[in-house]
Amino acid sequence: MNLLHVDASVLGEHSVSRQVSAAVVARLKAANPDATVVYRDLAAAPLPHLSGLHLAAAGGAEVPDQVRREHADAQAALAEFLAADVVAIGAPMYNFTLPTQLKAWIDRILIAGKTFRYTASGPEGLAGGKRVIVAISRGGFYGRENAAAEHVESYLRTVFGFIGVTDLTFVAADGVQVGPGHRAKALGGALEAAAQLRAA
Numbered sequence: 001m002n003l004l005h006v007d008a009s010v011l012g013e014h015s016v017s018r019q020v021s022a023a024v025v026a027r028l029k030a031a032n033p034d035a036t037v038v039y040r041d042l043a044a045a046p047l048p049h050l051s052g053l054h055l056a057a058a059g060g061a062e063v064p065d066q067v068r069r070e071h072a073d074a075q076a077a078l079a080e081f082l083a084a085d086v087v088a089i090g091a092p093m094y095n096f097t098l099p100t101q102l103k104a105w106i107d108r109i110l111i112a113g114k115t116f117r118y119t120a121s122g123p124e125g126l127a128g129g130k131r132v133i134v135a136i137s138r139g140g141f142y143g144r145e146n147a148a149a150e151h152v153e154s155y156l157r158t159v160f161g162f163i164g165v166t167d168l169t170f171v172a173a174d175g176v177q178v179g180p181g182h183r184a185k186a187l188g189g190a191l192e193a194a195a196q197l198r199a200a
């Protein structure tokens with residue numbers, strides 16, 4: 001099993017999503033001791049925002065050295081994703097959506113011809129063999145009355161659905177900013193859910 005572990009929280013050791021994504025990986029690693037784990041910390045080593053020059057580099061155009069290096073890094077991120085059987089992602093909610101670092105990574109893995117393609121009958125996902133587990137951490141609650149403001153889980157469902165992932169699980173710590181008691185309860189519940197994930 002090739003396991004890719006991606007974190008994006010900017011809160012370091014205070015991060016909730018980092019603790020939950022680590023618990024997801026620990027659960028899978030304990031159940032599959034031979035699994036190899038590749039770790040990508042998007043806060044410590046952010047991918048640059050996708051630019052026109054990066055798209056030009058992808059198309060084979062001459063670009064400045066810096067852009068060529070950035071394009072090579074982006075291809076490495078894509079290769080890691082393509083090689084993974086299981087992807088565990090720590091996804092905090094910032095301003096109702098993903099951290100910009102995580103969006104920059106998504107811009108590098110949704111690539112026509114690699115993870116999806118357009119056919120006469122519409123788009124087709126090419127990443128269907130993967131299992132994706134997302135550890136979400138949200139300050140508030142996004143139940144029915146607040147659901148329209150939720151753009152982390154809903155967005156990632158669209159993204160991974162688009163590239164064909166059907167084995168998609170969310171482990172959520174919700175309401176962590178409501179108060180210290182809520183934080184501990186939400187984190188405890190998410191860690192417990194992580195420990196009970198399907199083994200393989």
Ligand SMILES: Cc1cc2nc3c(=O)[nH]c(=O)nc-3n(C[C@H](O)[C@H](O)[C@H](O)COP(=O)(O)O)c2cc1C
Pocket residue numbers: 009010011014015016017018091092093094095096097137138139140141176177
């Ligand atoms: C910059 C920033 C923006 C945030 N915006 C929201 C928000 O829009 N809605 C919300 O429910 N919580 C919000 N929060 C609270 C976080 O979702 C919460 O602290 C969560 O634990 C973040 O994940 P992390 O601890 O892994 O970084 C925000 C936190 C930060 C630091």
